[in-house]
Amino acid sequence: MNIHIAGGRVIDPASGLDAQQDVYVSGADVAAIGKPPSGFRAERTIEASGLIVCPGLVDIAVRLREPGLEHRATLESEAAAAVAGGVTSLACPPDTDPPLDEPGLVEMLKYRARSLNLVHVYPIGALTQGLLGRKLTEMSQLADAGCVAFSQGDAPLPDPQMLLRSLQYASTVNYPVWLRPQEPSLASGGVAHDGEVATRLGLAAIPTVAETAAVSTILLLARETSARVHLCRLSSTEGVEMVRQAKADGLRVSCDISINHLHLTDVDIGDFESNCNLIPPLRSRRDLQALRAGLADGTIDAICSDHTPVDDDDKQLPFGEAAAGAIGLELLLPLTIKWAEEAGVPLVKALARLTSAPADLLGVAGGRLEPGASADLCIFDPTHTWRVDRERLRSQGHNTPFAGHQLKGKVLHTMVGGHIVYE
């Protein structure tokens, strides 16, 4: 179908384009931006004046809960939530049941995603078999099946030796290793940041040093092995500073943070709000400010939703017993806009953290709006204000710490490969 997107403010962070332009989609691809290609006859025109047209968002941490955890979510439910949030590509961590440690599981997931034909799904394979940290997975075969990187999810590696071997092997097959930095022995049993809030509420704590000790070890071993390392979900001032320094030293390292850590602190736990039980824990205001600064100066490469659907039975429990995590696919864009406004960051720069940068981290196409690229687009109203109603979010999980918040930015159309998948 030929689609003419007329009069929108087109933002393509990769090229720096931010101007009122018309976009012409022909078949699966973007045919032209600005002037129509010769002979272009639109079968549909989307009136986009006052709206922003940008590449579809690339969310690098989305738990689809398949296989094995379908009581929490399914590919269908979460793909619908993704496109409602303007997300056209997503990467899913391997912490399913069983974990994504065999090519057959990955192929099945890819097949299911293709049949659904809503959103591009890029599995992140398990780094070790069963995520148990004992034996390496068949990374080459997993990559052939569709994995774009390898990770332990939130499961720990038992010791630096296993980490070293994992990095050596992954660098041999030339795939990046994604690690959430946390020294397990320093975090054991903890559920909240080691500060005044945890002390007042009597919650077992996870100190910042649990993160920095792990970042330190990972960076040293990355240097040793030349492996490509991506650090997932940084949470602390000191963690960001270590990455900033490593990048300045020329190390090939990248990192991300979740939208939760961009807006919330441990104070938001309030009266034991279990939707604020997150991994890593919400930390202090000082940490929040450091994460925001790191995002603005490029130390932090990408923002992700860290979308984690949890059923009510596992969430409506005392804080320390509640399953950790929050959903976020439909909040990713408005919460990024909120940060950009509060921090005075131009939208084109903010959207880079949701589009081109995460696509580059995954090493996949997408995240770009240019002639010849696949027509994966998001069209949103940047001024539309709406109230987060947990029952009206499309994810099967309703666990969000942002319920009741007023947010600005509403996705009106999402297009994947030239097909309108949401409006």
Added chain:
Amino acid sequence: MNQHPQLDSTGRLTHLLSIEGLPREIVVDILDTARSFVSVAERDIKKVPLLRGKSVFNLFFEPSTRTRTTFEIAAKRLSADVINLNVGASSQSKGETLLDTVANLSAMHADMFVVRHSQSGAPNLIARHVAPNIHVINAGDGRHAHPTQALLDMFTIRHYKKEFPGLRVAIVGDILHSRVARSQIHALTTLGVAEVRVIAPATLLPADVSRLGVHVFTDMVTGLKGADVVIMLRLQNERMTGELLPSAQEYFKNYGLTSEKLAHADPQAIVMHPGPMNRGVEIDSSVADGLQSVILPQVTFGIAVRMAVMSILAGGQP
């Protein structure tokens, strides 16, 4: 969602979950009310009809003898029907969720839940989900709070010291794991004592504890200097096995309350302990049984304070 966890819209106490956030007037009202209940225990007929026809469920997800018993006695002296449920042994082990258990008991027309749970915040969760006419009393949750213990401690302090302003109070021991210490700190700062001190080795101190308004000491003798009230905390056996402390003996050497150490406090200082005591670990018998000890009166006052809390929640006066 943003309503106060334990006060209703008119500012009346509807649940007792924590001392933190309670207005001073409510704390004082509980202490004043408790004073009138002390005399009830001294009568021949130790009963008042304030909670007649009401059902109080003692919902203990964690074993306890003393606290449960004092709540039971308190409720019975108020003429309530008391149902004791040792939930740890029944429904939880069958996989029933906490909220399901509470919903089932609510269907039996409970009026009040007295809750003890190993998880911090469990009573808060229950309070958020019960019908508006049901009251929840926290009888100790995880490391978070033990408000009735702190209130009976305040009652004891007021009984012996009359006034709170001017007092220097030292709390000694495992602050990190102690819900009692947290509630005591909030109660003491709410009542406006001159100084609250906590004394413990660094392994038993929570992060940023000074933000609760206390002075932190790792040396006991320095911390005890001039103290008017010395509160010793129980040291759980599992804390003495090597990771946090090398041994019970070494703990006693540095943090056990002996007559020698107590001599650094004010000569009129009182010694308190929430019980049960580990003699020879955190307190020497000569001090526990000595003239300055008010440990047994604490237990007696505990019943009156719990009667006060229950009657205020139920809306009656003695």
